[in-house]
Ligand SMILES: Nc1ncnc2c1ncn2[C@@H]1O[C@H](COP(=O)(O)OP(=O)(O)OP(=O)(O)O)[C@@H](O)[C@H]1O
């Protein structure tokens with residue numbers, strides 16, 4: 001049995017830890033079967049091939065949640081680069097939880113997602129849901145609450161470009177730089193941006209969505225992690241982007257606009273001018289996991 005789980009763009013501008021959407025590429029693939037002992041081998045980007053792999057962590061968590069003792073043999077094709085901002089650990093965590101759910105016949109979405117979030121906790125120290133949840137549902141998701149799990153889904157299908165520079169930002173580090181509190185004016189601004197963005201998304205008004213890709217909760221404090229940001233943003237806007245922002249905690253950058261191919265090329269060339277290699281994924285937003 002095999003499952004394919006897409007990368008995800010979390011935060012999506014003003015929706016820190018709340019907004020997220022799955023994208024067509026890149027993705028992880030997990031082949032799995034029940035076995036008499038646990039094993040995982042990894043192809044593609046290097047991640048641990050032992051019990052610390054978040055796919056194993058999530059699978060084991062789901063089994064213990066339902067009181068079962070089952071081992072899986074896993075083969076992970078790691079297509080999403082770790083520490084990319086594209087939900088790499090989230091994709092593997094969801095893949096592991098789905099694999100165990102398939103073997104045990106678990107259909108409870110909340111259990112599957114909670115187990116996947118334990119994989120995220122193992123990866124970065126916090127069980128945030130804004131990668132595993134959109135990767136599961138395939139829609140643009142708004143997480144109202146994690147306990148109980150309440151998710152609002154907006155079906156979307158629009159072109160997006162994601163540009164991944166050859167730098168790494170561990171989510172754990174990017175979360176350490178966040179403040180305990182933010183100024184009231186910034187919280188009010190994010191309520192304005194986030195609620196307006198949801199309405200624009202529901203209306204399919206991508207130009208307005210692009211204008212709303214701003215954030216005052218995390219971005220200002222993480223700005224110093226992205227010294228290349230102004231150059232990349234300028235290139236995107238000059239190439240016609242409706243808007244551009246950091247995917248998740250970065251470094252991946254995403255943009256929407258009329259011609260995402262041209263926009264992606266402009267952003268990648270801007271990185272190259274800063275002696276940073278960059279890979280552009282011209283893809284679509286609104287994709288979730290698939291059995292295959
Ligand atoms: N299957 C896996 N996929 C990705 N990371 C894994 C996996 N298994 C273990 N890890 C470890 O989890 C850590 C990834 O944490 P981090 O959250 O920073 O990266 P990430 O999830 O790839 O981030 P991002 O969401 O920015 O893509 C790394 O130390 C990595 O080695």
Ligand SMILES: N[C@@H](CCO)C(=O)O
Pocket residue numbers: 010011016017018085087128130131171174175218247248249
């Ligand atoms: N929402 C998380 C990242 C999710 O990939 C953060 O910004 O730390």
